[in-house]
Amino acid sequence: MSTTQVNISPEAMKASQSLERRPDPCIVVIFGASGDLTKRKLLPALYHLEQSGFLPENFAVLGVARRSLEATFPADMKDGIIKGGGVEENEAKLAPFVDRVQYYAMNFDDDAAYEGLKKKLAEMDEKFGTKANRLFYLAVAPEYFSDIVSYLGKHEMNKPVEGANHWVRTVIEKPFGHDLESARALNDEVNKVFDEHQIFRIDHYLGKETVQNILVFRFANGIFEHVWNRNYIDHVEITAAESIGIEGRGPFYEGAGALRDVVQNHVMELLSFVAMEPPVSFEADAVRNEKVKVWKAIQPIHPADTVRGQYGPGNVDGKPVIGYRQEDRVHPRSQTETYAALRLEIENWRWAGVPFYIRAGKRLAKRVTEITIQFKQPPLLLFKGHEGKGAEGIKPNVISMRIQPDEGIALRFAAKVPGPNMSMSSVNMNFSYADAFGASSANGYERLLLDAMLGDGTLFAHRDGVEATWSLITPLLEAWAKDPVKDFPNYAAGTWGPAASDAMLKSDGRKWRKL
Numbered sequence: 001m002s003t004t005q006v007n008i009s010p011e012a013m014k015a016s017q018s019l020e021r022r023p024d025p026c027i028v029v030i031f032g033a034s035g036d037l038t039k040r041k042l043l044p045a046l047y048h049l050e051q052s053g054f055l056p057e058n059f060a061v062l063g064v065a066r067r068s069l070e071a072t073f074p075a076d077m078k079d080g081i082i083k084g085g086g087v088e089e090n091e092a093k094l095a096p097f098v099d100r101v102q103y104y105a106m107n108f109d110d111d112a113a114y115e116g117l118k119k120k121l122a123e124m125d126e127k128f129g130t131k132a133n134r135l136f137y138l139a140v141a142p143e144y145f146s147d148i149v150s151y152l153g154k155h156e157m158n159k160p161v162e163g164a165n166h167w168v169r170t171v172i173e174k175p176f177g178h179d180l181e182s183a184r185a186l187n188d189e190v191n192k193v194f195d196e197h198q199i200f201r202i203d204h205y206l207g208k209e210t211v212q213n214i215l216v217f218r219f220a221n222g223i224f225e226h227v228w229n230r231n232y233i234d235h236v237e238i239t240a241a242e243s244i245g246i247e248g249r250g251p252f253y254e255g256a257g258a259l260r261d262v263v264q265n266h267v268m269e270l271l272s273f274v275a276m277e278p279p280v281s282f283e284a285d286a287v288r289n290e291k292v293k294v295w296k297a298i299q300p301i302h303p304a305d306t307v308r309g310q311y312g313p314g315n316v317d318g319k320p321v322i323g324y325r326q327e328d329r330v331h332p333r334s335q336t337e338t339y340a341a342l343r344l345e346i347e348n349w350r351w352a353g354v355p356f357y358i359r360a361g362k363r364l365a366k367r368v369t370e371i372t373i374q375f376k377q378p379p380l381l382l383f384k385g386h387e388g389k390g391a392e393g394i395k396p397n398v399i400s401m402r403i404q405p406d407e408g409i410a411l412r413f414a415a416k417v418p419g420p421n422m423s424m425s426s427v428n429m430n431f432s433y434a435d436a437f438g439a440s441s442a443n444g445y446e447r448l449l450l451d452a453m454l455g456d457g458t459l460f461a462h463r464d465g466v467e468a469t470w471s472l473i474t475p476l477l478e479a480w481a482k483d484p485v486k487d488f489p490n491y492a493a494g495t496w497g498p499a500a501s502d503a504m505l506k507s508d509g510r511k512w513r514k515l
């Protein structure tokens with residue numbers, strides 16, 4: 001049961017949901033327009049932004065992909081746009097948005113086609129009054145990132161047109177490289193064409209309200225920061241569990257695995273928000289610098305402090321599902337991990353000696369992303385022996401930050417059970433986002449697209465950060481590659497992962513929090 005009470009008036013709530021300034025007129029150019037990401041996330045997010053009145057009046061979208069979809073794009077995606085945009089089903093509302101979306105078919109490798117693209121954009125500027133401002137969104141497989149960027153440079157679409165007061169930016173999807181070397185090479189390639197301030201490396205976790213709220217919880221409240229350190233915290237757990245499998249993305253996932261797919265990026269971002277020092281301001285560089293300091297303070301992770309898993313057949317939500325090796329376009333003896341758990345330490349004054357346990361995986365028992373801060377037991381267990389019959393007993397205090405679903409924060413503490421005896425039980429104080437502020441349809445992409453259009457890079461990854469996280473992960477990938485696993489699959493779909501993961505915490509006298 002929720003105990004959330006909110007002291008915000010409807011007027012204040014409305015004000016917090018309004019924009020201080022709208023983005024300049026612009027065209028969002030989506031490379032990979034016929035793909036899954038565009039359909040499920042980008043177009044719905046843009047539609048929702050438009051419906052919220054956050055887009056400039058002079059605004060347009062150009063979808064770019066290989067197939068000839070001029071006649072059907074984006075009409076054949078309209079159901080997804082309406083559903084994903086969280087706007088009530090109403091075709092009349094959708095029509096003005098769809099009128100601003102156009103399509104251009106080309107092969108990303110086709111040098112000559114970029115001249116056609118340039119011409120098409122100039123025509124759209126005329127039609128929509130978009131003033132030559134461009135947001136090039138690379139929603140494509142990573143092997144195309146460099147090519148597209150260099151062709152944009154070669155055809156002089158990377159810089160504002162001389163004499164005009166406008167901007168050109170690029171948003172680059174993850175994965176940003178597949179190891180340290182490739183990330184550096186990609187950064188070099190992209191930096192040859194775009195200045196760093198033009199590059200927005202997206203990690204959609206940073207667009208989630210609950211992720212941003214980690215910083216608000218820590219730095220806008222007076223009581224938590226004092227205990228947010230090694231003196232009071234026993235350990236930190238970060239869980240990013242998914243119940244879905246690889247959703248037909250066999251070739252991509254075979255080359256990625258859980259470590260590359262979510263740990264190097266989403267989970268490392270969560271960790272940096274939990275562990276960073278207060279930035280001097282909420283400006284892009286100040287926040288990014290503090291994050292990088294955290295990643296650089298993480299000690300090299302020893303392979304013995306890691307666990308790999310791969311799901312076999314099992315049951316998810318009461319339905320039988322196939323194992324990873326049976327998925328489409330997956331090698332029948334694949335070594336790719338669909339689960340990874342790590343134990344790591346951040347060697348700085350705040351965190352020395354506090355283990356951080358991380359786990360992420362597919363086809364786990366349920367979808368839940370949560371950060372658990374477990375505090376030390378009080379120094380004197382005054383009430384030992386009074387735990388109370390039938391009650392759960394006194395457990396250490398826990399702050400759990402639920403990133404998704406059921407977004408919110410809970411604090412576990414001990415309370416006296418009513419009655420003549422001094423019996424105690426653990427209870428939870430809950431804050432629920434939905435109860436406090438109503439359900440949100442925002443999917444992270446909305447906020448980030450808006451920020452990119454506004455030129456605000458605070459919630460985007462920076463070159464240094466990407467390279468720092470790859471520096472941590474790459475040695476593990478190399479160590480794992482040298483040491484093939486013999487027991488894959490080692491967890492059944494629909495469970496909480498391999499037994500070795502529980503054993504890793506058990507060897508430290510701890511266990512994963514039940515989620």
Ligand SMILES: NC(=O)C1=CN([C@@H]2O[C@H](COP(=O)(O)OP(=O)(O)OC[C@H]3O[C@@H](n4cnc5c(N)ncnc54)[C@H](OP(=O)(O)O)[C@@H]3O)[C@@H](O)[C@H]2O)C=CC1
Pocket residue numbers: 031032033034035036037038064065066067106107108109138139140141142173174175
């Ligand atoms: N899907 C998701 O939920 C997420 C995806 N991402 C990242 O976003 C990016 C896109 O992913 P996703 O949408 O799933 O990928 P898809 O495979 O669904 O889409 C790929 C797109 O690229 C186009 N394309 C591929 N090759 C060419 C080419 N040579 N010339 C022109 N167009 C080409 C395809 O066009 P056509 O159909 O015409 O061939 C299609 O529009 C990837 O980097 C992925 O890692 C990141 C987070 C989540």
Ligand SMILES: O=C1O[C@H](COP(=O)(O)O)[C@@H](O)[C@H](O)[C@H]1O
Pocket residue numbers: 174242261262
């Ligand atoms: O980037 C990715 O993220 C999703 C998980 O995102 P979420 O917002 O649903 O938590 C993951 O399924 C996908 O494999 C990965 O590429």
